[in-house]
Amino acid sequence: MKKIQIINGPNLNLLGKREPTVYGNSSFEGYLQQLKEKYPQCDISYFQSNTEGELIDKIHEVGFDFDGIILNAGAYTHTSIALHDAIKAVTTPVVEVHISNVHTRESFRHISMISAACKGVILGFGLESYRLAMESFL
Numbered sequence: 339m340k341k342i343q344i345i346n347g348p349n350l351n352l353l354g355k356r357e358p359t360v361y362g363n364s365s366f367e368g369y370l371q372q373l374k375e376k377y378p379q380c381d382i383s384y385f386q387s388n389t390e391g392e393l394i395d396k397i398h399e400v401g402f403d404f405d406g407i408i409l410n411a412g413a414y415t416h417t418s419i420a421l422h423d424a425i426k427a428v429t430t431p432v433v434e435v436h437i438s439n440v441h442t443r444e445s446f447r448h449i450s451m452i453s454a455a456c457k458g459v460i461l462g463f464g465l466e467s468y469r470l471a472m473e474s475f476l
């Protein structure tokens with residue numbers, strides 16, 4: 339069974355409540371349940387933190403024996419060289435995802451510090467960005 343880790347960064351615990359016109363009305367927990375039902379052949383783990391170091395610790399923890407990491411680093415995407423280095427340090431491939439199309443938004447969201455360390459990037463498809471990332475690991 340493929341082991342996939344989904345990691346959500348800061349403010350993504352508020353999905354469903356947070357800026358619904360940008361991020362939608364669904365909580366992540368509900369969507370995660372749908373993903374688990376859609377991919378019974380995968381063991382999907384979920385972790386969310388608002389703290390940069392905890393995201394790095396999770397990448398270290400799973401990054402040598404999981405088959406894939408799906409990472410929405412939230413705003414740390416645009417700032418964190420430490421996350422870039424953590425992704426480079428592990429052997430598990432990481433797919434960067436974003437719910438919104440960051441390129442249609444403020445210019446500070448146009449830069450990703452982590453894309454160059456990732457296997458690929460999926461953005462702009464709402465929560466379906468996570469499903470598309472799942473497909474990339476099958």
Ligand code: DQA
Nearest residue numbers: 349410412413436437438447
């Ligand atoms: C986001 C986009 C980021 O710019 C923002 O800081 C987020 C969410 C997205 O999923 O669209 O927190 O990663």
